[in-house]
Amino acid sequence: DTGVSQNPRHKITKRGQNVTFRCDPISEHNRLYWYRQTLGQGPEFLTYFQNEAQLEKSRLLSDRFSAERPKGSFSTLEIQRTEQGDSAMYLCASSGWGFSPLHFGNGTRLTVT
């Protein structure tokens, strides 16, 4: 069990640029989650997958956000035309079958200047 891996750890980008983050879950986990967290707040749900199927995407997300999990393994989260309000920590988590805890990565911190 190597844990959930997220890359990059930090990303600084200029407003209007596109960014893509990668999450590698624990290998046997079938569910994968993306959350966004601002300083001192609880994580905000963005979307989640069961295997390669995206089950739900938060209505809070604009169409600039898209996530994929093409082979049911790693996942990518893309933000197009970034805005300063997108600055946050983006957390990925995975879990196994049934009542299985969420195992989080250490996140990707995005700063939009």
Place this chain on the structure above:
Amino acid sequence: TQLLEQSPQFLSIQEGENLTVYCNSSSVFSSLQWYRQEPGEGPVLLVTVVTGGEVKKLKRLTFQFGDARKDSSLHITAAQPGDTGLYLCAGEWASGTYKYIFGTGTRLKVLA
């Protein structure tokens, strides 16, 4: 919109004191989890409660799920500096969905 409100938002106490953190909602959750998060890291699971009225203990931490499964509490006895961190509750939105909504968080600082 946060459906799970935690209180207090911030708490600073001396080592050895007791404290309680609350997690409240107007919605019923089929299960609820508590996590602790340290700076620069992802949250780490402390406990899962499933049954209304359930009480679980983890060393000096006691967790309770409300009878109606709308609220939960975390009680820490004789807090230590190592307990410092952001405490988060997370509820399963609907049974069998495994979609977890997190609370607003309680930042605890224990002073030596």
